[in-house]
Each structure stands twice: as structure tokens, then as C-alpha cells.
Amino acid sequence: MSLTSTQSGDARVITVSADRIDAAMAIQFKEDMRAETEGGPDRIILDLSAVTFIDSSGLGAIVASMKQLGANRKLDLAGLTPVVDKVFRLTRMDTVFNLFASLDDALADGVN
Amino acid sequence: MNLNRRRDGFALSFRATELEARAGICAVASQLKERGLSEDKAGDVEIALAEAINNVVEHAYTGIEPGKVRVRCTFHVNRLDVRICDMGHPLPSNQLPAGEAANLDVDRQDLPEGGFGWFMIRQIASDISYQREEGHNLLSLGFDLPCTQP
Numbered sequence: 426m427s428l429t430s431t432q433s434g435d436a437r438v439i440t441v442s443a444d445r446i447d448a449a450m451a452i453q454f455k456e457d458m459r460a461e462t463e464g465g466p467d468r469i470i471l472d473l474s475a476v477t478f479i480d481s482s483g484l485g486a487i488v489a490s491m492k493q494l495g496a497n498r499k500l501d502l503a504g505l506t507p508v509v510d511k512v513f514r515l516t517r518m519d520t521v522f523n524l525f526a527s528l529d530d531a532l533a534d535g536v537n
Numbered sequence: 538m539n540l541n542r543r544r545d546g547f548a549l550s551f552r553a554t555e556l557e558a559r560a561g562i563c564a565v566a567s568q569l570k571e572r573g574l575s576e577d578k579a580g581d582v583e584i585a586l587a588e589a590i591n592n593v594v595e596h597a598y599t600g601i602e603p604g605k606v607r608v609r610c611t612f613h614v615n616r617l618d619v620r621i622c623d624m625g626h627p628l629p630s631n632q633l634p635a636g637e638a639a640n641l642d643v644d645r646q647d648l649p650e651g652g653f654g655w656f657m658i659r660q661i662a663s664d665i666s667y668q669r670e671e672g673h674n675l676l677s678l679g680f681d682l683p684c685t686q687p
Contacts, residue, residue, distance in 0.1 A: 447587065447591075448587075448595070449558070484653060485649075492645060492648060508580040511580065511581070515657050515660050515661075516656070516657065517638065521641055
């Protein structure tokens with residue numbers, strides 16, 4: 426399991442401990458996300474600050490994780506490192522997700 | 538994985554499995570940084586290279602025993618050439634895919650979960666060519682480098 430989750434206010438924070446979300450782990454990631462997001466709050470914050478690389482398979486797994494949440498819940502992304510941030514911008518997936526520079530920023534946004 | 542260092546670059550090869558591909562991609566990125574590429578530029582090359590190699594693993598060797606993937610990086614004055622060679626199936630119609638941007642203007646449940654690879658390669662690489670020769674696929678990716686690079 427590459428994910429750990431904690432509750433913070435009205436959000437569930439899921440932290441990725443792997444340094445890469447790539448083709449070799451995309452399916453496992455999606456399954457782990459399903460397990461970690463079963464039930465619980467409507468807002469999920471995925472903390473990506475430990476992830477230094479993502480490929481299109483990993484990106485697809487994050488999109489799939491958002492879709493499997495259902496319509497009334499949302500997946501926000503926090504702590505994108507430079508390469509991860511670039512992949513989201515290149516593919517314009519930065520227009521689909523809310524991206525926060527850090528977990529603190531993501532949590533502060535939920536308060537306001 | 539085999540790694541050969543040369544004066545003007547390096548070459549490596551590995552078997553076309555997801556895990557060996559990951560190790561190969563990481564090795565290329567670390568060699569590029571060792572040879573003075575910035576984190577930013579090495580990150581760009583790693584994104585494009587990973588997509589190209591994942592395509593080989595997922596498509597070129599689909600349904601057959603995974604063979605070798607060979608990657609050769611050559612530095613020029615202001616340019617890096619990356620050649621990726623495999624002995625798998627050719628690209629469809631022996632042509633580079635168009636790699637158009639995915640349509641994101643759809644309902645959430647219809648968002649694409651793939652098909653970003655060639656688009657990203659085309660966004661990052663300054664030129665791309667593909668040749669099918671004698672049972673080999675040869676993909677060449679060129680990347681512009683600042684003039685101060687080796």
C-alpha cells in the first residue's frame with residue numbers, strides 16, 4: 426500500500442508515499458485509492474508532495490480515482506512537485522482538478 | 538539493465554517490462570543530470586522518454602515475449618538526441634500517431650484516462666521521427682538544450 430489517510434476537518438487527506446506514479450503502479454494506485462476513499466467525507470485531498478514523477482498512466486489513474494468517487498465528492502490535489510505539475514499543465518488536467526501548492530494551502534481553502 | 542557510457546553520451550538496454558522500464562527511465566534521467574542537464578530539462582526529457590518507452594512496453598510487445606528496449610542518448614552542441622529502438626510490432630500504419638490533445642470539455646464520468654502520451658511527447662520534443670527497418674522500430678526524439686550544455 427502506497428497510501429496513508431488521515432482525517433483533517435471535513436476532508437480526508439490521502440498521502441502518497443511512493444516517489445513515482447507510473448505505468449508499473451497505476452493499477453495498484455487506483456485500487457488503493459478506491460479502498461482509501463470508500464465512505465468518508467465528500468472532499469478528498471491527495472497529497473502528492475513525495476511524488477517526483479508521474480506518467481500518463483499515473484495521470485489516468487488519478488483521473489479514474491476521481492471518477493470512481495461519484496458525482497457529489499471531489500478530489501483536490503496538493504503539493505505538486507515540478508515534473509508532476511508540468512504533466513498536469515501539459516495535458517490541461519490542471520483545468521479539471523483544483524491544484525494547491527501545499528497541503529496547508531489545500532486545508533486553508535476548505536476553511537474559507 | 539546494461540549501461541554503456543561514451544564520451545558524447547550513453548546507451549542502455551533493458552527488457553520491455555513495466556519494472557525494467559521504470560529502472561531504465563530512472564537511469565536515463567540520472568545520467569542526464571550527472572552530465573549537467575538542469576532538473577527542469579531532465580524532467581522534460583524524462584516525461585517524453587517515459588511515454589515513448591511505455592508505448593513500447595504496452596503496444597510494441599503486446600501479445601509477444603517482451604524483448605529488449607535500447608535507448609541511446611547523444612549530446613550535441615545545443616541539442617540532445619534520444620533514440621529508442623525495439624524489435625516489437627510496428628506503430629499502426631507505420632506512422633507516428635497524431636497525438637492530439639484529449640477533449641476535456643466533457644462530463645466528469647467521460648473524462649479520458651489515457652491517450653495523453655503522444656500529445657506530451659509532441660509538446661516536449663523539438664523533433665520526432667520514426668522508422669521501421671528490418672523488424673526494428675526506431676524512434677528518434679530531439680530536445681533543444683541551452684548552449685552551455687556539454
